[in-house]
Amino acid sequence: MYKIVQTNEGVCAPQGFFASGVSAGLKPNNALDMAFIYADTLCDVASVFTTNKMTAAPIRHFRTKGEFQTNFVLINSKNANAMTGKAGIEDIDEILATLPQEVHNPVMSSTGVIGVRLPKEKLIEGAKLFDLSKKEPHKAAQAIMTTDSFAKEISLRVELADGGSFTLGAMAKGAGMINPAMATMLCFITTDADISKEKMQEILDETTKVTFNAASVDGDTSTNDTVMLLTNKKSAAFHEEGFREALHTIMRKLARDMVRDGEGATKLVTYEITGAKNDHEAEVVAKALSDSLLVKTALYGEDPNWGRIASTVGASGVEADESTLKICFEELCVYDRGVNYFDADMEERAAKVMQQSEFTIACDLGIGEGKFTAFGCDLGHEYIKINADYRT
Amino acid sequence: MYKIVQTNEGVCAPQGFFASGVSAGLKPNNALDMAFIYADTLCDVASVFTTNKMTAAPIRHFRTKGEFQTNFVLINSKNANAMTGKAGIEDIDEILATLPQEVHNPVMSSTGVIGVRLPKEKLIEGAKLFDLSKKEPHKAAQAIMTTDSFAKEISLRVELADGGSFTLGAMAKGAGMINPAMATMLCFITTDADISKEKMQEILDETTKVTFNAASVDGDTSTNDTVMLLTNKKSAAFHEEGFREALHTIMRKLARDMVRDGEGATKLVTYEITGAKNDHEAEVVAKALSDSLLVKTALYGEDPNWGRIASTVGASGVEADESTLKICFEELCVYDRGVNYFDADMEERAAKVMQQSEFTIACDLGIGEGKFTAFGCDLGHEYIKINADYRT
Numbered sequence: 001m002y003k004i005v006q007t008n009e010g011v012c013a014p015q016g017f018f019a020s021g022v023s024a025g026l027k028p029n030n031a032l033d034m035a036f037i038y039a040d041t042l043c044d045v046a047s048v049f050t051t052n053k054m055t056a057a058p059i060r061h062f063r064t065k066g067e068f069q070t071n072f073v074l075i076n077s078k079n080a081n082a083m084t085g086k087a088g089i090e091d092i093d094e095i096l097a098t099l100p101q102e103v104h105n106p107v108m109s110s111t112g113v114i115g116v117r118l119p120k121e122k123l124i125e126g127a128k129l130f131d132l133s134k135k136e137p138h139k140a141a142q143a144i145m146t147t148d149s150f151a152k153e154i155s156l157r158v159e160l161a162d163g164g165s166f167t168l169g170a171m172a173k174g175a176g177m178i179n180p181a182m183a184t185m186l187c188f189i190t191t192d193a194d195i196s197k198e199k200m201q202e203i204l205d206e207t208t209k210v211t212f213n214a215a216s217v218d219g220d221t222s223t224n225d226t227v228m229l230l231t232n233k234k235s236a237a238f239h240e241e242g243f244r245e246a247l248h249t250i251m252r253k254l255a256r257d258m259v260r261d262g263e264g265a266t267k268l269v270t271y272e273i274t275g276a277k278n279d280h281e282a283e284v285v286a287k288a289l290s291d292s293l294l295v296k297t298a299l300y301g302e303d304p305n306w307g308r309i310a311s312t313v314g315a316s317g318v319e320a321d322e323s324t325l326k327i328c329f330e331e332l333c334v335y336d337r338g339v340n341y342f343d344a345d346m347e348e349r350a351a352k353v354m355q356q357s358e359f360t361i362a363c364d365l366g367i368g369e370g371k372f373t374a375f376g377c378d379l380g381h382e383y384i385k386i387n388a389d390y391r392t
Numbered sequence: 393m394y395k396i397v398q399t400n401e402g403v404c405a406p407q408g409f410f411a412s413g414v415s416a417g418l419k420p421n422n423a424l425d426m427a428f429i430y431a432d433t434l435c436d437v438a439s440v441f442t443t444n445k446m447t448a449a450p451i452r453h454f455r456t457k458g459e460f461q462t463n464f465v466l467i468n469s470k471n472a473n474a475m476t477g478k479a480g481i482e483d484i485d486e487i488l489a490t491l492p493q494e495v496h497n498p499v500m501s502s503t504g505v506i507g508v509r510l511p512k513e514k515l516i517e518g519a520k521l522f523d524l525s526k527k528e529p530h531k532a533a534q535a536i537m538t539t540d541s542f543a544k545e546i547s548l549r550v551e552l553a554d555g556g557s558f559t560l561g562a563m564a565k566g567a568g569m570i571n572p573a574m575a576t577m578l579c580f581i582t583t584d585a586d587i588s589k590e591k592m593q594e595i596l597d598e599t600t601k602v603t604f605n606a607a608s609v610d611g612d613t614s615t616n617d618t619v620m621l622l623t624n625k626k627s628a629a630f631h632e633e634g635f636r637e638a639l640h641t642i643m644r645k646l647a648r649d650m651v652r653d654g655e656g657a658t659k660l661v662t663y664e665i666t667g668a669k670n671d672h673e674a675e676v677v678a679k680a681l682s683d684s685l686l687v688k689t690a691l692y693g694e695d696p697n698w699g700r701i702a703s704t705v706g707a708s709g710v711e712a713d714e715s716t717l718k719i720c721f722e723e724l725c726v727y728d729r730g731v732n733y734f735d736a737d738m739e740e741r742a743a744k745v746m747q748q749s750e751f752t753i754a755c756d757l758g759i760g761e762g763k764f765t766a767f768g769c770d771l772g773h774e775y776i777k778i779n780a781d782y783r784t
Contacts, residue, residue: 051707051709052703052706052707053705053706053707053710053711053712053713054702054703054705054706054707054712054714054717055706080699082699082702082703083699083702083714083727083732084732085714085715085730113699114697114699114700114702114703115698115699115702115727115732115734222703222707223702223703223706293685293771293775297775297776300776306507307472307474307475307505307506307507307508308506310446310474310475310506310507310615311444311446311474311506311614311615313445313446314444314445314446314447314615315443315444315445315446315614317443318445319445320445320446321445322446322475322477323477325446335475335507338477340475340476340507342507379685379776380776381773381776383685383689384689384692384771384772384773384776
């Protein structure tokens, strides 16, 4: 039917997309802090934004545009342009007005400190350094980083049986402040698939729910979260199942990368919840576990303290009972419907599972058929260090 | 009308109550780990328990008793007797059956590690050390501590205009795992006020909502939370307003002590939320702030990062808007309905406020009349140290 092939060209992988990053002097030491994505034809856009009521200016700016096509996304790090009122939106208009004439209907995206106006002049000067003929996706991915320790990119080509193919490319940033409802998380996905705007939005919504919205670093939701998907349809090819699978693979990979790169995180934990009353209750449990400070510190301590897991399940508000609950570290079930297998030997084996950098904690509630999988990380000293004085 | 006088006799302050603590060998180094409260006549009991579905055995045991009077509460630390199934309840019955014949309808309360059977023999031996004629409230308060760094006690006498008086005494424990819905938090209050069981339960419910349930250390809710209020009515005196005020003072003080003593906490912060759509939404905001990792780490870093406060308000799901929001550190308003006063001078002054060990953060949402006050603490390295390996 189709084959998915991984490539290494980030957002420049699909035909007709260009990108790069420059230094506008927002970050110290001439680090890259401003990126663009440019397409040589107009694109349809699908998007998912934060649910935070203090929506940042770039998102409010985007929403004023109504139905539109664009060929340009400007992104800066270091300043979120949030809590900046009307002036924040006017700043965006002023900056975008200085872009070259090839640019149509540009949009902007920002990440960084909240409550400070954009350094408009620096951004205008920075934009002058853009060379729209460049295909430097890795520079773009670096420029959007804040506390990220590595750039997050992926591109996939979907090869169809009839010889046609289309491609998706993506970059993302996000480390701290990531939570199930998406937080200081930016993700830009480009494609040349011949997909309608409506279908693209539908698939993006569905995929966001089980990828980015299933990922949690610290349970906080930012003012700026954005997932944007642009298509120029240049491949003239499309296959719905192939597109869905490729998009899911991309967003799942980036979501897991974000959690893995969570501020101070040393472990990526998958919470597999089954047997809940329904899928919603399974999601509530998965998120309660991935957000629990007591569970996160136990992970950091590599301490198989299953009692904290049981307690968190019980505290999450969903239907649960100790006589039907089952808790396993990977294949190792320490508690099974009232029977406690946690002796010294089991403890040692469970601790070994937790010494890995990636593992699964499975909870079967034994109530119904509901299930959900979420991704979380541990909470260690680095998180405190990074966040006790991020602004300065 | 009435006068409230503070005394220092803990749960032994009201007439006819006795208490002490012994070492049953649950804690190392012969530390006190088992306490009793005994009354020489039967008491009515009001209670509030955890909402956690994995309710610990002592609470399930209590609930099987239906309507009853008692004169004895046995409390142990170090083992929560939670996730122990039917056997956990049978263990309680066996232990309580060994108590002396003066004891009627005894109840039990436990705190500590989850998922381990009680060391029954040790507790039975420990109970033999109880001397029911002792009035040693401070020993009792020490015996119920787990990671607490200080014992939490208070007693108040309410003196009425007609020369009558009644007394309330209390002890509590709780440090980590405290959250708005009460967690690993035990509180025992004794009184000789001539109050009916129904009225006592009504006032206890109302007071819990604005004291213990407004206090958060880490957002986790335990399997064992208990507030128990016992009256022997011996004073033959009562004054509803006086009783309410005394109980509120006691529970507020103990709740604040618990937050102040939160694992690794260095600051006690009061969140005063006003102007929300309704009281419920104000409570949601107050709890979102007191639970936010980003806010808590900023407190620890003494960093007046008001953007994180704004973002957390926005993420809490309540009605809110940047054009009506106001954020103040004590009297210092850094952001007021769209106007950002946060310059270098303001930053320095706000940082000074945060250097105090206790201060208030006030948020006026500017939407309606809803208000709520919550207590929270910061999150520092000590929390991680304590919780990364508590069990071992």
